[in-house]
Amino acid sequence: MKKVVYLRNVSTLKLNTDLCVGCEVCINVCPRGVFAKENGSVKIIDLDACIECGACQKNCYTKAVQVRTGVGCATAVINTALGKKGSNCCCVVEPCNSDSQKSSIRSSGCC
Amino acid sequence: MRHPSLKQPFVISSIQSVLGPVPVVNNFMTFADWLGTARVRCGIKRENYMVDPGLYAFGSPDSESEILVTSNYKLSFDSLRACLKEKSFWILVLDTQGINVWCAAGKGTFGTAELVSKIMSCSLHRLVKHRCLIVPQLGASGISAYETREKTDFKVIFGPVDCRNLLEFINNGKKSNEAMRTKTFTIADRLTLIPIELLHYIKIGCFLCLLVLIISGLIGSGTDLENVKGEGLFIVFGIFSGILTGAFWGPMLLPWLPGRAFSVKGLFIGLICALLLLLSRHVFYGNPWSWNEALVWIFTISSVSSYITLNFTGSSTYTSLSGVKKEMRWAIPLQIIGFSCGMVLALVTIFDK
Numbered sequence: 075m076k077k078v079v080y081l082r083n084v085s086t087l088k089l090n091t092d093l094c095v096g097c098e099v100c101i102n103v104c105p106r107g108v109f110a111k112e113n114g115s116v117k118i119i120d121l122d123a124c125i126e127c128g129a130c131q132k133n134c135y136t137k138a139v140q141v142r143t144g145v146g147c148a149t150a151v152i153n154t155a156l157g158k159k160g161s162n163c164c165c166v167v168e169p170c171n172s173d174s175q176k177s178s179i180r181s182s183g184c185c
Numbered sequence: 186m187r188h189p190s191l192k193q194p195f196v197i198s199s200i201q202s203v204l205g206p207v208p209v210v211n212n213f214m215t216f217a218d219w220l221g222t223a224r225v226r227c228g229i230k231r232e233n234y235m236v237d238p239g240l241y242a243f244g245s246p247d248s249e250s251e252i253l254v255t256s257n258y259k260l261s262f263d264s265l266r267a268c269l270k271e272k273s274f275w276i277l278v279l280d281t282q283g284i285n286v287w288c289a290a291g292k293g294t295f296g297t298a299e300l301v302s303k304i305m306s307c308s309l310h311r312l313v314k315h316r317c318l319i320v321p322q323l324g325a326s327g328i329s330a331y332e333t334r335e336k337t338d339f340k341v342i343f344g345p346v347d348c349r350n351l352l353e354f355i356n357n358g359k360k361s362n363e364a365m366r367t368k369t370f371t372i373a374d375r376l377t378l379i380p381i382e383l384l385h386y387i388k389i390g391c392f393l394c395l396l397v398l399i400i401s402g403l404i405g406s407g408t409d410l411e412n413v414k415g416e417g418l419f420i421v422f423g424i425f426s427g428i429l430t431g432a433f434w435g436p437m438l439l440p441w442l443p444g445r446a447f448s449v450k451g452l453f454i455g456l457i458c459a460l461l462l463l464l465s466r467h468v469f470y471g472n473p474w475s476w477n478e479a480l481v482w483i484f485t486i487s488s489v490s491s492y493i494t495l496n497f498t499g500s501s502t503y504t505s506l507s508g509v510k511k512e513m514r515w516a517i518p519l520q521i522i523g524f525s526c527g528m529v530l531a532l533v534t535i536f537d538k
Contacts, residue, residue, distance in 0.1 A: 144506025
């Protein structure tokens with residue numbers, strides 16, 4: 075089946091090939107087929123398919139993958155802009171607590 | 186460690202393990218389970234649809250059985266146990282406060298810390314001889330396999346995206362193929378997500394309609410009742426058409442609508458709806474509309490439809506936060522301008538009469 079793709083050239087995903095050891099974990103956790111192994115090394119083959127879920131970054135033990143994670147949810151962005159807090163509603167963008175991504179914004183999903 | 190309650194309706198018995206009695210869950214969905222699924226799919230009391238977190242048994246598992254990890258949203262838990270058939274498993278339910286695996290992983294509650302804490306509190310080291318857990322692949326944005334291994338010695342294997350492929354995955358030597366790894370967004374997926382969106386906007390729509398009917402009775406050109414039956418009902422028809430277009434036809438026809446941005450897709454289908462509405466007015470009411478009135482509907486329906494479809498980005502499985510923010514920067518101002526134009530023209534039309 076043809077892959078449906080959202081906007082082009084927006085994903086913040088970066089792969090540092092110097093740090094990559096080719097373990098293929100990113101290929102296995104990505105639900106969008108963004109990575110593939112070509113000629114023995116892992117490459118980003120479909121950046122526009124990336125949804126910035128952060129599964130690759132979370133499971134890359136050499137920290138070769140970097141992405142500003144979040145969930146693409148307009149309601150979450152609006153709720154956050156309106157100042158709603160995310161204690162029980164899942165539709166808000168929350169500041170990320172993790173140390174490695176202090177500057178990034180993490181959005182919880184709309185479910 | 187406190188075991189999950191044995192009094193939950195889907196628990197059929199309990200088995201003795203090294204950790205004491207563990208609840209055994211029903212291997213099929215009862216009518217009540219389906220009813221619950223239908224209810225939360227419509228967004229009714231969805232926030233509290235959960236099962237007790239902790240360890241459950243499926244079939245009659247032993248120290249060699251696989252451990253499956255899931256969230257404590259009952260819908261996630263139900264869909265897992267409904268596809269396990271005759272095999273035996275342990276099911277480890279993490280406390281995600283009733284949120285599904287993918288969303289909870291994004292939120293961090295379906296995360297490494299919670300998994301490690303449940304591995305410890307359920308004493309999985311004593312329960313099984315192996316050191317392996319099967320976690321849904323969509324949980325990978327919250328759970329770090331290498332950190333879990335460092336902290337607990339348990340190896341996390343990410344299973345397929347869809348639990349219906351789980352048995353095939355296990356029979357395949359716990360290896361997933363590309364199809365199992367890829368999250369799709371089929372027409373069936375979209376259909377199950379539509380009711381919740383639609384009902385949400387219909388609630389707002391009902392309130393608006395009531396307001397419109399009262400106002401049209403007060404300020405129209407004819408008698409009160411004539412106005413309500415004429416202009417009022419037509420506006421009600423318009424509001425619901427806008428909602429139906431944005432919340433039903435937009436998501437349904439999503440891949441086939443032009444443009445990549447959801448707001449553009451919504452705008453397109455909204456324009457079609459507005460034109461059909463004007464045509465139907467001509468056919469059923471027989472009275473031609475003025476340009477003003479036509480523009481009122483074109484502006485309001487297409488901006489409302491565009492906004493509602495934009496909000497479907499959260500339900501969709503292929504949007505990114507960067508993309509949504511980029512789209513919103515131009516779409517929201519245009520939607521506000523479009524809707525305001527419609528409203529100003531509506532006022533002009535009413536006072537012109």
